[in-house]
Amino acid sequence: MAKFEAGMESMVDTYMFETSSLLEQLDQILMKTENENSFGSEEINEIFRIMHTIKGSSAMMGLNNMSHLAHAVEDMFYIIREDNPTINSKNVLFDLVFSASDLLKAEIELLQNDEYAPSDFSEVMDKIEKYAASLKSGGGAAEEAPAPAAAESAPAVSAQDMIKVSSISGDNLTTVKVTFEEGCMMENLRALLVITNIKENCAALEFEPADIETNADSSKIIAENGFIVHFRPNSDISSEYITDIIGKTANVSTCEILGEGGEIVKEVPAYTLTRIKVIFDDECKMENLRALLVVNNIREECEELGFIPDDIENNPDSADMIVKNGFIIYCKSAFDEALIDMIRSTPNVKDAVIEYKGSDTPPEETAPQSALAEKPAEAAPAPKAPEAKPAPAAEKPAAKPAEESKPAAKQGGGVKQSLISVNLNKLDQLLDMVGEIVITEAMVTSNPDLKGLRLDNFQKAARQLRKLNSELQDIVMSIRMVPLSGAFNKMTRIVRDMKVKLGKDVDLVFEGEETEVDKSIIDNLNDPLMHMVRNSMDHGIEDTQEERIAKGKPGKGTITLSAYNSSGEVIIVVADDGAGINPEKVLNKAEKNGMLTRPRSEYSDKEIFNMIMLPGFSTNETVTEYSGRGVGMDVVKKNIEKVGGSVSVDSKWGEGTQFIIKIPLSLSIVDGMEVSVGSSIFTIPINSIKESFKAKPSQLLRDTDGREMIMIRGECYPLIRLYELYDLEPSTTNIYDGIIILVSADNKSACLLADELIGEQQVVVKPWPPMLNNFDVKQNGMAGCSILGDGSITIILDIGNIISDF
Amino acid sequence: MDDKISKSSDFMADKYLSFLIHGQRYAFSIKTIKEIISVQHITSVPEFPEYAKGVINVRGDVIPVIDLRVMFGFPETQYTAKTCIIIINYTDSYVGYIVDNVSDVAELPKNKISPTPQISYKKTRYVSGVGKDGNDIIILIDTEKLVTKEMIEELKPKK
Numbered sequence: 001m002a003k004f005e006a007g008m009e010s011m012v013d014t015y016m017f018e019t020s021s022l023l024e025q026l027d028q029i030l031m032k033t034e035n036e037n038s039f040g041s042e043e044i045n046e047i048f049r050i051m052h053t054i055k056g057s058s059a060m061m062g063l064n065n066m067s068h069l070a071h072a073v074e075d076m077f078y079i080i081r082e083d084n085p086t087i088n089s090k091n092v093l094f095d096l097v098f099s100a101s102d103l104l105k106a107e108i109e110l111l112q113n114d115e116y117a118p119s120d121f122s123e124v125m126d127k128i129e130k131y132a133a134s135l136k137s138g139g140g141a142a143e144e145a146p147a148p149a150a151a152e153s154a155p156a157v158s159a160q161d162m163i164k165v166s167s168i169s170g171d172n173l174t175t176v177k178v179t180f181e182e183g184c185m186m187e188n189l190r191a192l193l194v195i196t197n198i199k200e201n202c203a204a205l206e207f208e209p210a211d212i213e214t215n216a217d218s219s220k221i222i223a224e225n226g227f228i229v230h231f232r233p234n235s236d237i238s239s240e241y242i243t244d245i246i247g248k249t250a251n252v253s254t255c256e257i258l259g260e261g262g263e264i265v266k267e268v269p270a271y272t273l274t275r276i277k278v279i280f281d282d283e284c285k286m287e288n289l290r291a292l293l294v295v296n297n298i299r300e301e302c303e304e305l306g307f308i309p310d311d312i313e314n315n316p317d318s319a320d321m322i323v324k325n326g327f328i329i330y331c332k333s334a335f336d337e338a339l340i341d342m343i344r345s346t347p348n349v350k351d352a353v354i355e356y357k358g359s360d361t362p363p364e365e366t367a368p369q370s371a372l373a374e375k376p377a378e379a380a381p382a383p384k385a386p387e388a389k390p391a392p393a394a395e396k397p398a399a400k401p402a403e404e405s406k407p408a409a410k411q412g413g414g415v416k417q418s419l420i421s422v423n424l425n426k427l428d429q430l431l432d433m434v435g436e437i438v439i440t441e442a443m444v445t446s447n448p449d450l451k452g453l454r455l456d457n458f459q460k461a462a463r464q465l466r467k468l469n470s471e472l473q474d475i476v477m478s479i480r481m482v483p484l485s486g487a488f489n490k491m492t493r494i495v496r497d498m499k500v501k502l503g504k505d506v507d508l509v510f511e512g513e514e515t516e517v518d519k520s521i522i523d524n525l526n527d528p529l530m531h532m533v534r535n536s537m538d539h540g541i542e543d544t545q546e547e548r549i550a551k552g553k554p555g556k557g558t559i560t561l562s563a564y565n566s567s568g569e570v571i572i573v574v575a576d577d578g579a580g581i582n583p584e585k586v587l588n589k590a591e592k593n594g595m596l597t598r599p600r601s602e603y604s605d606k607e608i609f610n611m612i613m614l615p616g617f618s619t620n621e622t623v624t625e626y627s628g629r630g631v632g633m634d635v636v637k638k639n640i641e642k643v644g645g646s647v648s649v650d651s652k653w654g655e656g657t658q659f660i661i662k663i664p665l666s667l668s669i670v671d672g673m674e675v676s677v678g679s680s681i682f683t684i685p686i687n688s689i690k691e692s693f694k695a696k697p698s699q700l701l702r703d704t705d706g707r708e709m710i711m712i713r714g715e716c717y718p719l720i721r722l723y724e725l726y727d728l729e730p731s732t733t734n735i736y737d738g739i740i741i742l743v744s745a746d747n748k749s750a751c752l753l754a755d756e757l758i759g760e761q762q763v764v765v766k767p768w769p770p771m772l773n774n775f776d777v778k779q780n781g782m783a784g785c786s787i788l789g790d791g792s793i794t795i796i797l798d799i800g801n802i803i804s805d806f
Numbered sequence: 807m808d809d810k811i812s813k814s815s816d817f818m819a820d821k822y823l824s825f826l827i828h829g830q831r832y833a834f835s836i837k838t839i840k841e842i843i844s845v846q847h848i849t850s851v852p853e854f855p856e857y858a859k860g861v862i863n864v865r866g867d868v869i870p871v872i873d874l875r876v877m878f879g880f881p882e883t884q885y886t887a888k889t890c891i892i893i894i895n896y897t898d899s900y901v902g903y904i905v906d907n908v909s910d911v912a913e914l915p916k917n918k919i920s921p922t923p924q925i926s927y928k929k930t931r932y933v934s935g936v937g938k939d940g941n942d943i944i945i946l947i948d949t950e951k952l953v954t955k956e957m958i959e960e961l962k963p964k965k
Contacts, residue, residue, distance in 0.1 A: 147914060175927060194885070436866060439866075679850075680849070680850065680852075725852075726852030726853065727852060728852065761898050766868050768868070769861075769868060769869065769870055769899040769901075770898050770899045771896070771899055771901055771953050772851075772861075772870055780852065780853045782851070782852070782853075785861060785868050786847075787863050787866065787868070791847075792847060792863070793849035793861050793862070793863050793868060794849075794850075795851065795852075
């Protein structure tokens with residue numbers, strides 16, 4: 001990441017993580033509001049807040065293009081929020097926001113490249129501006145919106161422009177010297193942030209050095225001499241309010257008010273207060289006293305505490321104010337989310353939300369704010385210890401869990417969790433380490449030196465160790481489990497886009513999206529799911545509603561994504577209630593492509609349907625933007641097989657199609673049965689073993705080609721001699737001396753002949769070294785390898801692959 | 807290769823680890839080497855070509871091993887106490903090469919290396935040059951070329 005200064009990489013990581021989760025949140029809000037076809041004020045505020053955060057953090061990272069785009073969107077929603085215009089063309093609005101969100105996402109991806117060059121967003125920004133302008137002019141009464149709003153709506157008001165607008169006149173200016181935390185880097189951008197935060201509330205504004213936006217060297221000057229701001233607040237705002245905002249800006253360490261001669265008159269300590277808005281139950285009366293209750297409840301937990309209105313104790317009128325504006329608490333606490341829980345548990349509290357940034361404050365709240373501005377200043381007379389970390393990294397994650405728990409609480413009964421985010425690499429390392437421990441445990445407990453010794457206490461301790469190890473393993477695996485809802489939610493977006501393009505009306509329904517799968521598997525699921533959903537949208541659902549109604553189906557199509565657990569596997573079903581697959585058509589096509597190896601009548605429906613996942617197969621005559629190029633379904637199959645899963649298709653002509661994906665819960669540790677063949681040891685995954693037994697002569701049959709079969713309880717299974725398959729030298733070729741293992745996968749079963757069963761063991765799957773892929777090991781039924789307790793290597797067999805050829 | 811040279815410090819630049827196969831001295835550039843270990847138990851993997859002996863476990867890493875003797879077309883011999891596995895570091899993995907005997911580290915500045923003789927013989931494919939150490943001739947092997955897809959295709963046993 002050459003673009004960023006050294007030492008900022010962790011900040012970049014945090015930035016990328018935060019921004020992408022914010023964008024994901026944005027998508028969800030948009031999907032929801034689009035379905036309901038109306039913007040609630042809460043949604044508008046949320047979008048506004050998301051864009052505001054992205055704008056701020058992008059500017060801080062020096063990513064001006066992203067910051068400006070976010071700013072443009074933010075402005076658009078500012079107009080929507082403030083002026084409440086009638087929005088005639090909602091679709092245009094949604095498309096604009098979606099495209100902006102897509103661009104930002106793409107940009108984040110680009111950031112991960114070494115050679116990052118900022119993309120040009122001007123096209124979309126133009127569109128957004130135009131749309132915002134049309135909103136504004138259509139708003140009628142909105143013409144009288146306050147001047148700051150007008151200044152805001154131009155997307156890239158540079159700080160210089162601000163000065164021109166606000167020619168300094170009169171001498172009642174307040175001068176403030178701002179210093180930033182040492183080593184916070186890019187002081188000029190942080191200074192710009194200060195200016196952006198306060199400019200709305202200032203009638204006049206000037207600062208030194210003036211070229212912070214264009215001259216990167218100005219950061220040095222600021223670091224040495226501080227950043228001087230002269231301002232005169234708007235007439236309805238006290239200057240304390242402004243210094244308060246400055247103090248609250250990220251990374252500001254001190255903010256001193258200077259007198260005429262440059263002497264320090266007053267020092268405003270910088271603090272990062274969390275701002276919480278509390279909403280009480282409707283009609284609960286005496287809100288002021290209830291607010292007092294809340295304050296008393298949390299007083300113990302907070303280092304600093306302020307609230308608006310601040311006269312709740314002695315002014316009954318403040319109840320009305322609370323009803324109108326909500327009750328705002330400013331506080332400092334190490335556990336924001338715990339605090340929120342506490343507030344929520346207070347009687348009559350309907351909800352409490354962390355708002356966290358003072359600069360979001362709408363102008364109509366200015367009256368109580370001046371009261372607030374004094375309050376924290378009183379509350380924190382003692383100079384504060386500097387924040388432990390630079391603010392952008394420290395402040396936001398703290399507020400994050402609470403933000404995230406908010407939508408979750410609304411949907412699912414209010415389960416709150418304390419979350420931390422961990423780098424996936426660390427979890428991978430942890431898993432590797434646990435894998436090593438499992439191997440080492442086996443190495444110790446089945447050490448050849450112990451053979452023939454009677455060690456009761458050792459065995460006892462070893463059992464305890466094994467128990468703890470398997471618990472440890474379960475915990476590590478559970479840490480890596482993530483719900484499928486993330487992958488599912490991405491599909492809403494695809495369905496939405498295709499709905500518009502194809503003109504089909506389709507509902508997307510989720511079932512069991514809380515089912516959890518290993519993180520590494522989820523990453524490989526997105527593409528296959530997307531292909532399948534697209535396929536269902538494009539080919540599955542009928543082209544017109546009339547067609548559907550004629551078949552006796554509701555006009556609106558449904559695509560169902562469901563997931564559930566079943567014996568160590570997760571089953572994901574993508575089902576549509578569309579036209580279904582015509583087996584005749586598939587057969588014709590397969591015949592034309594020369595893919596049939598047997599007479600047509602010998603194919604079962606299931607086999608026919610699964611043909612659509614063979615490479616180079618597409619029944620659709622026309623190629624559309626989304627599907628029909630003959631790639632796709634075979635890619636789906638490959639991707640899912642890559643993570644050890646399998647796909648099958650089921651369909652009823654006229655009623656719909658189902659894609660059934662089976663994936664293992666986890667890739668890395670499997671229960672295996674070790675068998676020996678000559679000097680080699682193979683591991684067969686336990687979940688594909690049905691039974692193992694010694695064959696009796698009466699069970700052995702031969703078909704007309706001389707192929708051997710084993711009869712078990714009236715059913716015949718083909719016999720695969722492992723030593724023949726892999727060209728090994730077995731200890732015995734006599735079928736009655738060896739052991740027969742009945743295995744099954746993908747609805748097929750077969751018997752394997754091995755020399756001997758060695759025992760059951762948990763093994764840690766190691767992928768083949770990349771170079772070995774050149775040797776086609778995977779195509780030959782060897783899924784991976786694993787290291788045994790004695791340090792030797794065993795090969796894990798891929799049963800599905802082996803028996804597919806028989 | 808240029809990329810790698812610039813990354814490593816100068817004192818490794820002209821150094822080569824020389825080893826014997828069938829009486830001839832060969833050498834790998836020392837920069838590519840991870841470690842040298844003695845021959846240990848090799849787990850054979852079905853379907854591997856004859857020269858790829860299987861995989862070994864080096865402190866938890868599964869590493870494929872290739873017998874250079876067989877790869878270069880010399881007759882196979884018993885492994886002895888002198889037989890070594892040289893583990894080469896590729897960008898995303900390791901590969902071990904079995905050699906008869908590791909001899910020493912030779913310093914071969916550029917002027918002592920002559921380019922690969924242009925003989926249309928397949929073994930020259932992975933030769934990067936011929937070094938002269940006194941009267942001795944050392945054939946320098948380009949480890950990258952040993953594992954190319956084409957190389958493996960060519961050496962695949964004909965079925």
